[in-house]
Amino acid sequence: AQSVTQLDSHVSVSEGTPVLLRCNYSSSYSPSLFWYVQHPNKGLQLLLKYTSAATLVKGINGFEAEFKKSETSFHLTKPSAHMSDAAEYFCVQAAGNKLTFGGGTRVLVKP
């Protein structure tokens, strides 16, 4: 069974500093990987996706993620956090029609 592990349940950063959200996946073949963001009282929104093209994927709002097969990781980064980045982030693995979500990382941005 596939699993997705988000290594930090909470991350706190200061506005203007880098953000790193860590995600490890488990799969016996090349997965499709996604990051979604959930703002308070909202549904999830797709940030970016990896589907076996370039290993560095750029998404919306300045986020990017790097796929590393040797480390089975798909970490999400942003060079400079903004207050509007405060939200919960989910790493998702797709295999066939099955989607597996990580447990989520809640990001707090301090002024």
Added chain:
Amino acid sequence: EAQVTQNPRYLITVTGKKLTVTCSQNMNHEYMSWYRQDPGLGLRQIYYSMNVEVTDKGDVPEGYKVSRKEKRNFPLILESPSPNQTSLYFCASSRTWTSGRNTGELFFGEGSRLTVL
């Protein structure tokens, strides 16, 4: 505007009283799915549907039913709700590739918060 609409957004009910949460999408998506979100557990898939009259179980289907009679609608039915079904529920939809696999690019509704007393 492309959207997935869920109703009701908030509901408090009592154990055993049947309820239905509706979901409708206006993007002509083939794939639709229901998830529940619980703290620390992320989202867990309840049921999904690849197209009209085609549904399948996700990871946590017990206590739930679904139907897909029309492409745009995918209601979630709790025949006899119990307190452990208190949760935040999300409906989502996506296109599928020509192979029939969903693209993974989900469009989510805004959620339905259900409390079962």
